[in-house]
Amino acid sequence: MRANQARLDLDALRHNLAHARSLAPAAKAMCVVKANGYGHGALTIARALEPLTDALAVACIEEALELRSGGITCPILLLEGVFEANELPLASEQNFWLMIDNRQQLEWLEQAELATPVTCWLKIDTGMHRLGVVAEDAAEFHERLMACANRTGELVTCTHFASADELDNNQTERQISLFNKITADFSGPRSAANSPGVLGWPDAHYEWIRPGYMLYGNSPFPKPHPNTEALLPVMTLASAVISIRDVEAGEAVGYAASWTAERPSKIATVCIGYGDGYPRLATNGTPVLVNGRRAPLAGRVSMDMITIDVTDLDDVSIGDEVVLWGPELTAGEVATHAQTIGYELTTRMPERTPRVIIAP
Template sequence: MSRPTKAVIDLQALRHNYELAQSLAPKSKTIPMVKANAYGHGAIKVSQALSDIAPAFGVACIEEALELRDTGIKQPILLLEGTFEATELKLAATKGFWVMVENHQQKEAILNADLALPLNVWLGVDTGMHRLGFQPGEIADIYKTLNSSRNISQPIVFTSHFACADNLDSDSTLKQIQTFKACAPVTALQSLANSAAILAWPKAQREWQRPGYMLYGNSPFAVAQENADQLKPVMSFESAVISLRTIAAGESVGYTANWTAERESTIATITVGYGDGYPRNAINGTPVLINGIRCPLVGRVSMDMITVDVTALSEVAIGDKAVLWGPELPVNEVASYCDTIGYELLTRMPERVPRVYL
């Protein structure tokens, strides 16, 4: 591996964040969300690093679950979107996958399936996000029907998802909790809390909680929050300077010449670009750490390279370390320069970028 672009993954930080989630709701069981390749961090390595403390794992689909099972993960794996075809149900039953049921088609497929083993089911309730889940008014009948099926193992877990838990000033989360409370049986196992709710909404604590973004050391909030401030970023996205040049005032840099030097400037070229998941829409001034010092991105992001103004540095050389985001430069901050969120920057990082695990 000679190209210096890489994502360094700190597995001790990962475990710290998991343990923080567990400490905030000590009576809950904590299921790490490892969908989308563990938010870009590598689902296999992340799951292996947590396999001695996590009771189960959460993924989006059966393909992600099979990848984990085939590499030795033995815990139950929750399919957060359920199954997409009836043929997946037999596989889910034999592989020990837990299945989300959130619409009538999925419900009927389970009821009519010829299964050798019963399925563990999570029953999705739409409490206000209006994305997935049954309506609260129909949950009682659906629960009764599923509960009587030989294809379903007891107990059924009731679950829902918050739309605005990252907004600490919104009353939406409390309204969703009340809606859920009104329709979920008191005796049923329940799951409500995502990362934001684990950190800031204790009324959302139930038997199961589902940390995702916080697990990777990043705050879901736009403001400081006492619990989120204890998180440790897991990924450091790194590269290096591969070229240096001095340009005169009035000279431009990069495609479309969208940045022009106002003074004689030293420009460092870094070997990372949108082909590596660094956002093309990062604007001039987006911070990059060169030898630990913040320097501004200048010029358009290319497929394989970016250019940075390092005029203010007293010393800089080819081979010097560049950090695109990490513990000293939060991915949320970089995302704010790109009109997006840190979730997107992490999850769209391609396989081209080697993951180096500490």
């Protein structure tokens, strides 16, 4: 069989959640497992986190139903709320929590006939300008939700940061200030901190934190930060060498001849490509690890294969392990060579690449 594996260290996942809790010890934790658990496998991740978290969060009801069908019983928040009024009875039946971020969703909830009331979060737009109630309408929405017969439990008021990963950008400070002003007279808990908020903005921890990307061991910051040093990558993407050949100086390698040998070179072919989740836009020189040693990408990424320059490595053989990212080579570092972010690398991991649990 092909050697490709996305190896999952669930002990690292639990460690990362514990780290998030240590940074915000007074807050409850809602672990974000949307987009198939950031590409790691939603059910696998949810099952590991459920005993340790206060709630889970997904993007939509389809993702929530997958978790319920897999035996997950804890509260699950639909981060984008419902898209149609007919989702509300199902959300009530399955104990899904609802995000309310616009007037249509509020009216659907008020007019619905539900067997059981639902827990709601009210989203306030403090500067992201994507989802959420504008500041001028926040008090009205809060009052109507508090009075809504179809709502139960605490009403959590939340917002989402646009630039929290940029620690020198004062937009986050402005968002926190506006959020504090809007919610000053609201009863109930608040939430604002996504992963960069948890790691870098303690004033944003409030009563609920919403760690996502950091749970998987990846830093959301472009530069080192002391609070990210403890994070342990959950996924190691690995493959193996399947061919080795000598290439003379002046000879090209791969599609479009994008890499040309400047010296007599030894090229190893690895059986992984963009069809397996490795980014097609990774440039020449992108590092991989061959038996734990760095070697650069040489040539364009193909659907099923990449080629790497192992001229400076001794004793490379067919079958040797190649790590594309993991604890010693982060997804974030690889992403910079592909002009993207680590979030995209993991969430685009296809089913073709098997997830293998190495630490249950």
